[in-house]
Amino acid sequence: NAGVTQTPKFRILKIGQSMTLQCTQDMNHNYMYWYRQDPGMGLKLIYYSVGAGITDKGEVPNGYNVSRSTTEDFPLRLELAAPPQTSVYFCASSYSTLGGVYNEQFFGPGTRLTVL
């Protein structure tokens, strides 16, 4: 199993450009998440999905969009990039059941994005 994979690893964008950060997991996890980490800070949740076709906002969703058409993929779209979106982006996945069993989240290696 590759686990959670993210592409690209690095990207530099100009202000106003758009891009999609890709995330794929091969663990058949139903929950997927996008976080961002700013320097010296903890991770903050951008968007999450509890299954294909279901997405919801996290703590810092402004400037981003997501979709979940398959169990495996959860792309994050940046429209009109701005310097405050300079950050490291992490995708994560976990498995959860209706019974509410806790399971840890598995993280990808991250995408380092710079907006100039």
Place this chain on the structure above:
Amino acid sequence: DQQVKQNSPSLSVQEGRISILNCDYTNSMFDYFLWYKKYPAEGPTFLISISSIKDKNEDGRFTVFLNKSAKHLSLHIVPSQPGDSAVYFCAASAIQGAQKLVFGQGTRLTINP
């Protein structure tokens, strides 16, 4: 409003001694707590977790303690090894709400030979 706080940005410990990392939270709805370890240029890696029905969970050299009345948890690493040098994040979630994690700012642990 920081719901999960790690007040020590860094900690330096001698190899072989105990490392104690601390974390405080404010939200009473949190009922699941995790510690993640992060090396540079990598994603966080799960280390150990504890649910609110327990006050201690142990896994090898790692033990997490939870004090619900004080809203405080700690991670003990004993004995500390050079490979433990990393940034450690405390995270919390509530079962209601898709287990969305709220992270602390992290503590950089350095193990000195």
